[in-house]
Amino acid sequence: xxxxxxxxxxxxxxxxxxxxxxxxxxxxxxxxxxxxxxxxxxxxxxxxxxxxxxxxxxxxxxxxxxxxxxxxxxxxxxxxxxxxxxxxxxxxxxxxxxxxxxxxxxxxxxxxxxxxxxxxxxxxxxxxxxxxxxxxxxxxxxxxxxxxxxxxxxxxxxxxxxxxxxxxxxxxxxxxxxxxxxxxxxxxxxxxxxx
Amino acid sequence: xxxxxxxxxxxxxxxxxxxxxxxxxxxxxxxxxxxxxxxxxxxxxxxxxxxxxxxxxxxxxxxxxxxxxxxxxxxxxxxxxxxxxxxxxxxxxxxxxxxxxxxxxxxxxxxxxxxxxxxxxxxxxxxxxxxxxxxxxxxxxxxxxxxxxxxxxxxxxxxxxxxxxxxxxxxxxxxxxxxxxxxxxxxxxxxxxxx
DNA sequence: CCATCAAGCTGAGGCTACCTCAGGATAATT
DNA sequence: AATTATCCTGAGGTAGCCTCAGCTTGATGG
Numbered sequence: 408x409x410x411x412x413x414x415x416x417x418x419x420x421x422x423x424x425x426x427x428x429x430x431x432x433x434x435x436x437x438x439x440x441x442x443x444x445x446x447x448x449x450x451x452x453x454x455x456x457x458x459x460x461x462x463x464x465x466x467x468x469x470x471x472x473x474x475x476x477x478x479x480x481x482x483x484x485x486x487x488x489x490x491x492x493x494x495x496x497x498x499x500x501x502x503x504x505x506x507x508x509x510x511x512x513x514x515x516x517x518x519x520x521x522x523x524x525x526x527x528x529x530x531x532x533x534x535x536x537x538x539x540x541x542x543x544x545x546x547x548x549x550x551x552x553x554x555x556x557x558x559x560x561x562x563x564x565x566x567x568x569x570x571x572x573x574x575x576x577x578x579x580x581x582x583x584x585x586x587x588x589x590x591x592x593x594x595x596x597x598x599x600x601x602x
Numbered sequence: 603x604x605x606x607x608x609x610x611x612x613x614x615x616x617x618x619x620x621x622x623x624x625x626x627x628x629x630x631x632x633x634x635x636x637x638x639x640x641x642x643x644x645x646x647x648x649x650x651x652x653x654x655x656x657x658x659x660x661x662x663x664x665x666x667x668x669x670x671x672x673x674x675x676x677x678x679x680x681x682x683x684x685x686x687x688x689x690x691x692x693x694x695x696x697x698x699x700x701x702x703x704x705x706x707x708x709x710x711x712x713x714x715x716x717x718x719x720x721x722x723x724x725x726x727x728x729x730x731x732x733x734x735x736x737x738x739x740x741x742x743x744x745x746x747x748x749x750x751x752x753x754x755x756x757x758x759x760x761x762x763x764x765x766x767x768x769x770x771x772x773x774x775x776x777x778x779x780x781x782x783x784x785x786x787x788x789x790x791x792x793x794x795x796x797x
Numbered sequence: 798c799c800a801t802c803a804a805g806c807t808g809a810g811g812c813t814a815c816c817t818c819a820g821g822a823t824a825a826t827t
Numbered sequence: 828a829a830t831t832a833t834c835c836t837g838a839g840g841t842a843g844c845c846t847c848a849g850c851t852t853g854a855t856g857g
Contacts, residue, residue, distance in 0.1 A: 418833080419824095419825090419833085420823085420824055420825075420832095420833060420834065422833090423824090423833070423834060423835095426834085426835085446814065446815095447815075447816090448813085448814065448815080449814095456835080456836095457835065457836045457837060458815090458836085458837075459818085459834095459835065459837070460835055460836075462816065463833095463834070463835075464834095466816095468815095519773065522773055523773065526777075560787070563780070564780070564783060564784070564787065567770050567780050568784065568787065570769075570770065571765075571766025571767065571769060571770055572766065574765075574769045575762050575766055578717055578718070578765075585758070585759070585762050588759060589759070589762050589763065589766065592755070592759065592763065592788070592791060592792060593787070593788065593791060595791060596787055596788060596790060596792065597787060597791065600795055613804080613805080614804085614853095614854090615803095615804060615852085615853055615854070616853065616854090617804090617805065617806085617852070618804070618805060618806095621806085641843060641844095642844075642845090643842085643843060643844080644843095651806085651807095652807045652808060653807085653845080654805095654806065654807055654808070654845090654846080654847085655805075655806055655807075657844095657845065657846080658804095658805070658806075659805095661845095663844095
């Protein structure tokens with residue numbers, strides 16, 4: 408019924424690529440200062456481009472957000488695989504969660520978009536989110552297999568906790584960041600106790 | 603510098619009260635189905651009232667949200683005082699947190715508004731949020747005094763955890779609610795272990 | 798019952814942002 | 828140089844926000 412979500416692609420023509428890049432740069436800046444609902448017309452004019460051009464490359468706001476966050480999330484997935492090769496599965500998991508929280512809260516409104524994308528296939532960010540889900544689940548299972556994390560914790564629950572931390576971080580835009588402590592409390596809560 | 607935030611008041615004239623009530627009812631319904639950014643013009647027309655009338659009673663969106671959630675939060679504070687008189691401080695705290703999560707996530711966008719209000723005095727909801735903060739802090743301190751909750755947990759951190767749970771609940775609008783499990787994990791994490 | 802008037806109501810209108818589309822421009826290709 | 832698919836533009840329709848000048852009406856005192 409519903410076609411696949413549109414995923415923005417860097418155009419082949421030189422002028423197209425130039426504008427595509429300029430829009431993406433302007434969008435990243437605008438999202439960081441004004442959140443995910445920044446004005447698209449501002450972004451276009453900041454990129455020195457007409458509004459129609461923005462819509463040509465990014466027909467929906469979601470497709471623009473996806474393109475603006477793609478690289479960061481790709482790195483996150485790659486880092487998960489590197490961490491999985493390390494010696495301590497719990498360290499790997501905690502380190503990854505710390506990093507994930509930062510990427511999830513790059514700008515106000517992103518956590519909500521990503522958590523919605525995680526289970527909604529009709530969304531541009533879904534593919535990337537699903538990849539992250541797998542990465543996180545792998546790290547979790549390894550930590551559980553090593554007996555370091557309570558075995559009844561599901562990946563979905565882990566992402567709930569992670570999203571909560573990221574959301575808290577998002578809110579504290581102009582204050583100090585309380586997400587490290589949030590994550591610490593959560594992690595101490597889900598690890599197995601053996602002292 | 604900045605004057606006190608405007609707090610909506612039920613008017614004295616009969617026609618004013620009628621409209622005030624109708625707007626509040628329409629607003630509650632609209633917020634629940636469309637979130638905190640529901641169209642004010644829709645709310646007005648749903649209440650059978652011109653847009654100017656809505657703005658007369660509720661000059662800002664925040665003042666309307668405050669009025670729409672006032673009762674629920676008042677009850678929450680009252681319930682905290684009742685619970686504080688109970689025998690088990692930990693039970694009281696967990697029960698109250700469960701209830702708070704529900705009230706905080708009455709509609710999409712509310713948690714964000716309330717957590718911002720909690721520390722921002724220029725906000726209509728601030729007074730009510732500060733009262734809740736006291737209620738929660740009291741219950742927390744009692745549970746800590748009884749040695750049931752880790753003593754290094756601050757009220758602010760408690761509210762971060764609580765808000766995280768409420769936010770997760772908010773997101774899962776049309777799915778099953780994962781906040782009870784979230785809260786369970788958090789609570790098991792912050793209680794002292796003595797088994 | 799009436800006069801008075803503060804309180805309340807209305808909706809047009811200016812503003813901003815979203816998004817579309819018909820017509821024009823241009824990079825790539827042959 | 829000609830062709831053409833790709834790309835660009837910006838006016839314009841739609842929707843929501845919010846204000847304000849002018850009108851209406853409930854409450855009050857006589």
